[in-house]
Amino acid sequence: MTNTTSTTEPALGGAxxxxxxxxxxxxxxxxxxxxxxxxxxxxxxxxxxxxxxxVLRYVLLVVVLFITIGPxxxxxxxxxxxxxxxxxxxxxxxxxxxPTFGNYLRVGEAIPVFGYIGNxxxxxxxxxxxxxxxxxxxxxxxxxxxWRFRKAVLGLFLxxxxxxxxxxxxxQFVTVKDLGLADSLVGVALPGxxxxxxxxxxxxxxxxxxxxxxxxxxxxxxxxxxxxxYISLPAVQGTIAVIAIFSFIGAWDDFLWPLIVLxxxxxxxxxxxxxxxxxxxxxxxxxxxxxxxxxxxPIAVIFAILQRFFFKGVEEGGVKG
Amino acid sequence: xxxxxxFTPWLLVLPALVWLLAFSLWPSINTVxxxxxxxxxxxxxxxxxxxxxxxxxxxxxxxxxxxxNSVIYMAVCLPLLTVLPLLMAVLVERxxxxxxxxxxxxxxxxxxxxxxxxxxxxxxLDDRGVINEMAQHxxxxxxxxxxxxxxxxxxxxxxxxxxxxxxxxxxxxFLAALGNVGKDLHEAAALDGAGSVRRFxxxxxxxVRGTMTLVGILVCVSALRVFSExxxxxxxxxxxxxxxxxxxxxxxQYARGFTGNLGYASALSLLLFVVTLIxxxxxxxxxSKADK
Numbered sequence: 041m042t043n044t045t046s047t048t049e050p051a052l053g054g055a056x057x058x059x060x061x062x063x064x065x066x067x068x069x070x071x072x073x074x075x076x077x078x079x080x081x082x083x084x085x086x087x088x089x090x091x092x093x094x095v096l097r098y099v100l101l102v103v104v105l106f107i108t109i110g111p112x113x114x115x116x117x118x119x120x121x122x123x124x125x126x127x128x129x130x131x132x133x134x135x136x137x138x139p140t141f142g143n144y145l146r147v148g149e150a151i152p153v154f155g156y157i158g159n160x161x162x163x164x165x166x167x168x169x170x171x172x173x174x175x176x177x178x179x180x181x182x183x184x185x186x187w188r189f190r191k192a193v194l195g196l197f198l199x200x201x202x203x204x205x206x207x208x209x210x211x212q213f214v215t216v217k218d219l220g221l222a223d224s225l226v227g228v229a230l231p232g233x234x235x236x237x238x239x240x241x242x243x244x245x246x247x248x249x250x251x252x253x254x255x256x257x258x259x260x261x262x263x264x265x266x267x268x269x270y271i272s273l274p275a276v277q278g279t280i281a282v283i284a285i286f287s288f289i290g291a292w293d294d295f296l297w298p299l300i301v302l303x304x305x306x307x308x309x310x311x312x313x314x315x316x317x318x319x320x321x322x323x324x325x326x327x328x329x330x331x332x333x334x335x336x337x338p339i340a341v342i343f344a345i346l347q348r349f350f351f352k353g354v355e356e357g358g359v360k361g
Numbered sequence: 362x363x364x365x366x367x368f369t370p371w372l373l374v375l376p377a378l379v380w381l382l383a384f385s386l387w388p389s390i391n392t393v394x395x396x397x398x399x400x401x402x403x404x405x406x407x408x409x410x411x412x413x414x415x416x417x418x419x420x421x422x423x424x425x426x427x428x429x430n431s432v433i434y435m436a437v438c439l440p441l442l443t444v445l446p447l448l449m450a451v452l453v454e455r456x457x458x459x460x461x462x463x464x465x466x467x468x469x470x471x472x473x474x475x476x477x478x479x480x481x482x483x484x485x486l487d488d489r490g491v492i493n494e495m496a497q498h499x500x501x502x503x504x505x506x507x508x509x510x511x512x513x514x515x516x517x518x519x520x521x522x523x524x525x526x527x528x529x530x531x532x533x534x535f536l537a538a539l540g541n542v543g544k545d546l547h548e549a550a551a552l553d554g555a556g557s558v559r560r561f562x563x564x565x566x567x568x569v570r571g572t573m574t575l576v577g578i579l580v581c582v583s584a585l586r587v588f589s590e591x592x593x594x595x596x597x598x599x600x601x602x603x604x605x606x607x608x609x610x611x612x613x614q615y616a617r618g619f620t621g622n623l624g625y626a627s628a629l630s631l632l633l634f635v636v637t638l639i640x641x642x643x644x645x646x647x648x649s650k651a652d653k
Contacts, residue, residue, distance in 0.1 A: 089455065093557070100452055101463050108467050108528065114491065115481045128489045131498070178377035181370040193374060200385040202641075206586050206609045207634040208388035210616055210626045211395055215388060217404070234380035264369050293474035295589045296609065300616050311476040318480055319596060325484050332480045336473050343472045347465045 112336065119143050119329035127325060143330035150321055153334060155306060156313035163229040163298075163309060164291035170233030171287040172280055178234075179242025180268050184254060194243070197236045206296065213300050223303045232291060238283045245279035246272055281349035285342075292339055310335050392634075395627035402621040414628035423599075424629070427606045428636070430516050434584040434607075435640065437520050438527075442580040443573050445524075446531035451565065453532070454539050464536075468529035475526065479593025482522045483509065486594075509594055515605045519590040526590075527583070531576050535569060542568035574648040581640030585633065588613065608633045 089097075113134065121127050122138030147153050181187075182194050212231050213222070221227030249272055257267050295311045302308055308316065317331045343350070396414055400407035418424055453464050470478060484490055486508035493505040508518045546564045555563065588609040591599070599606040599614070606614075608629055615626035 089457075094457065097452065097455070097457065104449060104452065105463060105466055108525075109469055111478075111481050111485060111525075112469065112473075115484065118484065128494060132491050132494065174376040174380070177373040181373035185370045185373075187367070187370040190370070193378065196381060196386075197377075200381060203385060203389060204582060204586050204634065204637050206588065206612065207630045207637070208385065208392055210612060210623055210630050211388035211391035212384060213402075213616060214391065214395065214400070214623060215383065231380075231384040234377045236377075236381055236385065239377050264373075289472050293472075293476075295474065295476050295592075296613060300613060311474050314476050314480065315593065315597070318483070318593070325487070328480055329484065332477045336477045339472055339474075340469060343469075344465060347468075348461070351461070351464060 112340075115329045115332055115336075118326055119333045121326055123326070143326040144334065146324075146327050147317065147331045147334060150327065151313050151317050151331075152306065153310075153313065153331070156308055156310040157334070157338075159225055159307060160292055160310040162225050163294075164288050166226070166229035167232045167291040168284050168287045170229075171235060171238045171283055174234045175238035175242045175283060176268075176273070176276075176280065178239045179244075179246050180272060182239070182243045183246035184249075184267065184272060185264060197239050197243075200236045201240070209297065209300065212297075216301060222301060223307060224301075225307060225309075227301050228294075228298045228309065229291070231297070232287070232294070235287070238287070241279055241283060242276065245276040249275050278349060278352050281346065285346050285350055288342065289339060292335075392627045392630050395624055396631055398624040398627075400623040400627075402617055402623055403619065407624065410624065414625050417625065418628050418632065423603055423606060423611060424608075424632070426604050427608050427611055430605065430607055431585050431587075431636070433516055434520055434523070434587060435581050437517070438524060438580050438584045439577060441524050442527050442531055443576050446528050446576070447535045447569065447573070449528060449532040450535035450539055451561065454536060467532060470526045471529040473526070475589030476593055478522060478526050479590055482518070482525075483594060486518050510601065512601050512604045515591075515594060515600045519587065519594055519605075522590045522594070523584070523587060527580070531580070534576055534579075535572060538569045538572035539565065571648065574644050578641050578644045581644070582637050585637050585640070608636070 114132075117134050117136060118127055120139045120141070120143070121136040122140045122142065125136060125138050182190060182197075216222055216227045216230065219227070219230075221230065253271055254267055257271055262270070293311065294309070295315070298309045298312050299315075302312060305316075314328075314331050314335055318328055321327055395407075397409055397411060398407040399410050399414075449467060453460055453467065485492055487493065488505045488507070488509075492508070493502075496502045497505065506514070508514050542565060546568075547560060550560045550564050585607075586609055587607050591605055591607055591610055592613070595605055599610055612626045612629045612633070615622050615629065
């Protein structure tokens with residue numbers, strides 16, 4: 041983010057995830073080399089870090105790391121501990137002495153966990169596809185086409201951001217109920233299928249493409265859809281990735297809305313099912329731990345794979361508000 | 362530029378516009394209408410009851426307890442979640458080897474579901490969980506600390522969960538803001554002999570003041586909207602005697618079953634909306650004054 045080279049190498053960002061930090065290492069050595077000519081000495085003062093500061097930074101980084109992911113590791117450890125192992129001991133050990141996947145199997149016996157995963161995936165798929173498709177179309181029309189009422193419609197999308205979602209959740213439920221979609225997965229997925237925030241994110245991304253490129257395409261006789269497909273779309277892939285990631289996470293993690301909409305035990309999404317697991321098997325911490333890991337691990341893996349798109353999107357200004 | 366056919370933009374924007382009308386604008390209006398009725402979650406005919414829901418609401422001790430919890434929630438979250446994430450952002454700002462790993466790891470609690478996070482903390486804060494077992498073993502306390510059963514401790518347990526889950530989220534917002542703080546200023550200050558602490562106060566802080574206001578608003582609003590943390594830690598009951606509810610917890614409880622009342626839940630929703638406007642307006646005003 042502080043590195044000047046990162047902006048000049050958009051193509052490198054598409055390489056393997058491990059490659060992401062390497063341009064910065066190169067940047068640091070560049071700065072070191074550049075410190076020799078006297079007029080660039082300023083840069084060196086900020087760019088080079090003393091060994092003491094480096095050590096201190098890494099110590100702090102590890103401390104914060106322990107705070108942020110320690111609880112997940114503790115839960116993972118509990119979920120792998122065998123029933124013969126005392127999980128309440130005063131000398132807790134991170135490494136299970138009798139590691140077993142038995143707790144995961146028992147979750148499957150207690151609740152239809154694969155059905156719940158399937159339900160969550162259905163909801164997430166609808167929301168991801170809906171947001172990518174419709175936010176792209178709307179964002180494009182708002183940013184790249186000239187039409188009357190464009191500003192008014194844009195203002196409408198902006199205005200709804202002020203509304204806290206929980207304040208309209210009751211009447212949303214009434215709407216879904218009136219549509220005959222209460223207690224259905226479509227009912228869970230429907231309201232989140234197009235989010236105003238995503239329309240605005242796409243608007244913002246499309247707006248940053250230089251106008252001249254569009255004008256040249258118009259000269260060549262390209263219509264609106266062709267300009268979207270061949271000119272604008274390739275330039276906003278980062279924002280689309282961010283929207284996809286967050287639509288998936290939002291749908292997968294959501295709890296309040298499915299809790300209100302769903303009633304039938306077989307239609308629950310994973311988060312609501314997990315809460316049911318806790319309510320029913322509250323005393324079996326190993327099993328609850330296994331259940332939370334089943335919900336957590338897929339999303340952690342997806343995020344770990346896609347994180348470079350996300351942080352790239354952040355640097356492009358997607359989250360600046 | 363040649364004008365496209367007049368209906369092309371409308372076609373493109375239509376689905377999103379329909380959704381906006383059906384799932385944002387109409388529900389806002391309908392919430393107001395419903396709050397004057399006694400609509401039931403089970404359907405049937407609803408009757409116009411005038412201001413009765415609002416009268417009940419003002420006399421409802423649970424509502425006042427929920428508001429008190431929210432004020433405590435805000436008061437604790439606001440300083441913690443505006444300062445700690447900024448420090449974290451400063452920590453991960455400089456690109457050291459492996460920094461991408463740390464950034465991703467710090468963001469992990471954000472992507473986890475509040476239910477997952479709630480269940481993890483439920484186990485950590487349990488009567489026989491790791492904190493209580495360790496504290497007793499080390500002789501810090503004699504009997505276990507009732508993190509999940511005491512009326513007040515429950516609120517603070519939920520707050521610790523919200524803060525922990527929010528650190529990474531606000532860190533990213535600050536990280537984006539730090540990128541905009543001029544490197545030249547840092548260089549100039551360093552050249553003048555300013556140490557890193559001095560640079561933080563004189564260069565970083567003024568550069569991110571606007572972002573701090575934005576984060577402050579977001580923190581307050583999300584503190585007022587808290588639901589999952591309290592729901593999971595109290596197993597849906599709202600704590601002893603329902604004293605650990607938030608407004609959203611109450612809304613959810615009135616949305617279901619035979620005792621449910623969508624009219625009353627809508628009145629609570631309107632209260633929630635009004636309450637969330639207060640920190641927005643207050644902090645926006647503070648910011649505009651500071652600019653003068």
